[in-house]
Amino acid sequence: MxxxxxxxxxxxxxxxxxxxxxxPLFIGLIVFAYYPPISGMYHxxxxxxxxxxxxxxxxxxxxxxFADPVFLHSxxxxxxxxxxxxxIGTFVPLLVAELIFSFKSAKWKFRYxxxxxxxxxxxxxxxxxxxxxxxxxxxxxxxxAGKSLGLIxxxxxxxxxxxxxxxIPSLIFMGFPWxxxxxxxIYMAGxxxxxxxxxxxSVLDGASVWRRIASIDLPLLMGQIRYFFVFGLIAGIQDxxxxxxxxxxGPGYDTYVPGYYMYLxxxxxxxxxxxxxxxxxxFVAIFGLTLLTLKYMKSNDDxxx
Amino acid sequence: xxxxxxIVVRQSLMHLLMIVLVILLxxxxxxxxxxxxxxxxxxxxxxxxxxxxxxxxxxxxxxKAVDRYMFNTVFVGAVSTAGLLFLSSLSAYVFARMRFPxxxxxxxxxxxxxxxxxxxxxxxxxxxxxxxxxxxxxLVLIIPTIIGGSVGGIFLLRAFxxxxxxxxxxxxxxxxxxxxxxxxxxCMPLSLPILGTLAVMTIIGIWNDVIWPxxxxxxxxLFTISAGLFMKFNNDYSTNVPVLFAGYTVASxxxxxxxxxANRFYIEGLTSAGLKL
Numbered sequence: 001m002x003x004x005x006x007x008x009x010x011x012x013x014x015x016x017x018x019x020x021x022x023x024p025l026f027i028g029l030i031v032f033a034y035y036p037p038i039s040g041m042y043h044x045x046x047x048x049x050x051x052x053x054x055x056x057x058x059x060x061x062x063x064x065x066f067a068d069p070v071f072l073h074s075x076x077x078x079x080x081x082x083x084x085x086x087x088i089g090t091f092v093p094l095l096v097a098e099l100i101f102s103f104k105s106a107k108w109k110f111r112y113x114x115x116x117x118x119x120x121x122x123x124x125x126x127x128x129x130x131x132x133x134x135x136x137x138x139x140x141x142x143x144x145a146g147k148s149l150g151l152i153x154x155x156x157x158x159x160x161x162x163x164x165x166x167x168i169p170s171l172i173f174m175g176f177p178w179x180x181x182x183x184x185x186i187y188m189a190g191x192x193x194x195x196x197x198x199x200x201x202s203v204l205d206g207a208s209v210w211r212r213i214a215s216i217d218l219p220l221l222m223g224q225i226r227y228f229f230v231f232g233l234i235a236g237i238q239d240x241x242x243x244x245x246x247x248x249x250g251p252g253y254d255t256y257v258p259g260y261y262m263y264l265x266x267x268x269x270x271x272x273x274x275x276x277x278x279x280x281x282x283f284v285a286i287f288g289l290t291l292l293t294l295k296y297m298k299s300n301d302d303x304x305x
Numbered sequence: 306x307x308x309x310x311x312i313v314v315r316q317s318l319m320h321l322l323m324i325v326l327v328i329l330l331x332x333x334x335x336x337x338x339x340x341x342x343x344x345x346x347x348x349x350x351x352x353x354x355x356x357x358x359x360x361x362x363x364x365x366x367x368x369k370a371v372d373r374y375m376f377n378t379v380f381v382g383a384v385s386t387a388g389l390l391f392l393s394s395l396s397a398y399v400f401a402r403m404r405f406p407x408x409x410x411x412x413x414x415x416x417x418x419x420x421x422x423x424x425x426x427x428x429x430x431x432x433x434x435x436x437x438x439x440x441x442x443x444l445v446l447i448i449p450t451i452i453g454g455s456v457g458g459i460f461l462l463r464a465f466x467x468x469x470x471x472x473x474x475x476x477x478x479x480x481x482x483x484x485x486x487x488x489x490x491x492c493m494p495l496s497l498p499i500l501g502t503l504a505v506m507t508i509i510g511i512w513n514d515v516i517w518p519x520x521x522x523x524x525x526x527l528f529t530i531s532a533g534l535f536m537k538f539n540n541d542y543s544t545n546v547p548v549l550f551a552g553y554t555v556a557s558x559x560x561x562x563x564x565x566x567a568n569r570f571y572i573e574g575l576t577s578a579g580l581k582l
Contacts, residue, residue, distance in 0.1 A: 008406060015405030017484055022411065025396045025459075028452040029415070032433065037421050040429035052436060099323060104316060115327050117568060121560040122334055124513040125531040126553040129539070130333045133340075133352065133546070141353055177329050182575055189576035223581025238424045244516055245535060259424055266428045267520055275428045283425040290420075 037283075044280040048273030050266075061277035070253055071261055071278070077168075078257040082236035084172045089183065090228045094221070096179045097187035098213055113188065119180035128245045131174045135160040142170075161247055164254050171242055171255070183228060190224045191217060226297050230290060237286055258282055341367075341551040348547050360547065367551035370541065373526060374533030379559065381443060381529055382511045385450035386504050392451055393458030394500065398488045400459065401466035402474060412463070418456045434521060445521045446529060450507060458503055465499045465577075466492060502574030505567050512560060530556045 012019075044061060048054040065071055100112050119127070134141045137159040146152035160170040194217065202212045218225075240260035243249050249256040249264075258278060266275035339355040340348060341363055347356045400412050430449070439445045469492065477487045493500070511529060518532035525537050534556060542548045 011406050015403070018399050018403045018405040018408075021399045021403075021485075022396055025392060025415070025455060026411075028392070028448075028455070029418070032430065032448060032452040033418050033421075033426075033456070036426040036429040036433055039432070040425050043429065050432075050435070052432065096326065099319060102319060103323075104312075108320070112323055112327070113572065114568060116330065117572070118564070119330060119334065120509060121564050122337070122553070122557045123531050123534075123560070125515055125535055126337065126556060127333065129534075129549070129553065130337055133336075134333070139349075139352060144353070177326050179326060180330050185572060185575055190581065192576075227581045234422060238422055241515060244519075262424060262428070263516070266431070272428055272432060279425045279428060283422055286422050286424075287420070 040276045040279050043273050044277040046273040046276075048271075048276065050270040050272055054273065057273075061274045062281070064274070065277055065281065070256060071258065073253060074256040074258050074261050077255060078237060078259075080168055081171055081255070081257065082233070082239075086229065086232045086236055088172070088178050089232050090225060092178045093183035093228075094187050094225070097184045097191060098217065100184065101188060101191045102209065109188075113185055116179055116184050117181070124241065125245060127175070128242065132161070132246055135170055137162070162251050164251055167247065167251060167254055171247075174242075186227075187221065187224055190221045194220050222297070226294070229297065230293055233293060234286055234290060237282065237289070337550050337553050337557075340547055341554045343547045345545060345547060352546075363548045363551040364555065366542075366545075366548045367555055370538055370548075371530070371533060371552050371555055374528050374530045374538075375555070375559070377443075377527060377533075378512060378530040381446045381450075382508050384443075385447045385454075385511065386507045388447070388451040389454045389458055389507055390500055390504060393455040393503070394462055394493065394496070395488060396455065397459045397462035397466055398492055401463045402487070402492070403484065415456055415459055419460065431520065440521050441524050441527065443527065446511075446518060446527075449517065450511060454507055454510075461503060462496070462499060465496055469495055498570050498574040498577065500574075501567050501570030505563065505571045508563060509560070512556075 043054065045056060045058060046054040047057050047060075096116075100109055103109050103112070122130075137143060137157050140160070142160060143152065143158060146158075147154060152158060158166060160166050198216060199212065202216055207215070238259050240257055240263060243255055243257060243260040244263070247255045249260055259282070262275045262278035262282070265271045265278065336353065340352060342359040342361060343352075343356055343363075344360045350356075396415075400408065400415075434440055434445045434448075439448075473491060473495075474487055477491050482491070513531055514529065515531045515535050518529050519536050522528055522532065525533070528536060534552060538552050539549065542552070
């Protein structure tokens with residue numbers, strides 16, 4: 001045993017308390033966090049049912065997947081739902097954060113931030129059920145508002161969530177005005193971190209508020225914008241709560257997204273291997289899209305890191 | 306004088322805009338509140354504005370239907386949040402404050418799990434719980450929060466613990482404080498806002514989860530609130546919408562208390578975390 005090895009072992013032994021304290025974490029992670037994705041990638045090449053019975057079938061799952069029109073159609077559907085929501089979710093809270101920041105009264109700044117957090121108290125499920133009522137074809141709020149504004153004929157019935165032409169815009173409009181929750185707070189923390197001398201000197205130079213936002217705030221908030229955009233994209237691609245709770249993928253296959261397709265294959269058809277193949281394909285796609293997004297949304301902080 | 310007046314006018318217009326936005330944002334919550342005290346006929350005639358008389362009896366029907374789910378959610382929420390806070394703060398402390406060979410490598414191995422998306426792990430994770438015989442038990446609701454949540458928790462807490470001044474810990478060690486006590490008695494009390502943030506996020510996650518409970522639990526007595534509302538309550542009371550909304554309101558009560566109690570901590574922790582990429 002060389003001297004170097006002995007000193008390493010010595011250092012490991014001296015630090016045994018650290019490893020001991022980390023051991024519960026790693027035992028848990030190995031069983032419930034490292035093993036499942038490996039198992040998923042492995043079983044993507046198997047016919048695997050819910051009882052655990054499996055047969056190796058090579059690439060058959062992938063061949064079937066890329067020949068299934070339901071899956072192929074679900075990909076553009078997902079982007080049609082996710083991209084508008086992503087842009088809204090990234091930029092509307094930014095505008096509202098700037099609005100709240102512009103109030104002179106610190107008391108009202110605090111009150112408004114608090115009010116924006118308030119919708120947190122209702123579970124997402126409850127929100128979806130309320131919006132289902134708002135979209136009710138006969139006496140829903142959207143229908144009533146449309147009729148009183150003359151946008152919809154008095155006898156016209158629009159099944160907002162049940163009609164191909166309206167379902168996706170309706171899903172995107174859900175949650176209007178899209179400012180509840182933590183995004184506004186995180187943006188405000190970013191704006192307040194901008195040195196006040198910078199903002200003051202922009203005022204002295206006669207820059208308008210809009211000019212300041214465009215030339216000073218936006219570049220300095222790129223870190224937050226990237227955060228919401230990238231994590232929003234990753235979460236959006238995988239989300240199928242609306243499909244489970246509200247649309248059931250319908251009408252027809254109009255709101256099927258890949259995640260929902262995977263869910264139905266696993267827990268409707270008990271095809272765990274096939275569903276694992278869907279999961280693997282989605283993982284590769286998410287990974288690629290994330291790298292691409294990070295590459296094209298360079299942060300201004302990069303030079304300083 | 307003129308510019309001063311212009312500023313006042315502009316600020317007032319901004320308040321007006323903000324108040325309209327807040328009303329639009331909160332309107333769905335108010336709808337739920339006043340639908341919950343209508344009777345069925347009043348709901349059919351006027352669902353979108355408050356009406357009299359108030360039918361508080363809706364709440365006793367609703368409570369009887371959802372009390373079991375409420376208990377389950379509070380139980381699962383308390384156990385898994387406590388477990389998550391302990392596991393991730395202890396691990397984050399070790400990564401932030403102790404020196405040992407392989408520290409960066411092990412930390413990267415934990416953080417790398419953030420890149421693994423839920424769609425890749427959902428089905429195989431279900432199969433792991435299936436083969437361990439844990440489906441249809443509280444464990445399948447508790448363990449994923451503790452273990453899965455610890456990855457993000459460690460990331461959040463390590464950054465915060467790193468920012469605490471080393472001098473405090475040196476002083477504690479000089480005074481003969483053990484490593485565990487340095488964690489428990491020095492580090493934890495200084496980190497209450499960020500721990501509060503993590504706790505609130507975790508509890509909200511448990512309250513909102515529909516898909517995992519409805520997939521792994523078939524015994525309806527074990528459902529947490531969102532799954533119970535969706536799988537059982539919505540069907541049982543589909544013809545009596547006001548009772549449904551009374552149930553939704555009841556389901557929100559604990560979160561309202563959480564909000565009143567913890568929102569300052571939550572805002573402070575969230576803003577100090579400096580989330581960006």
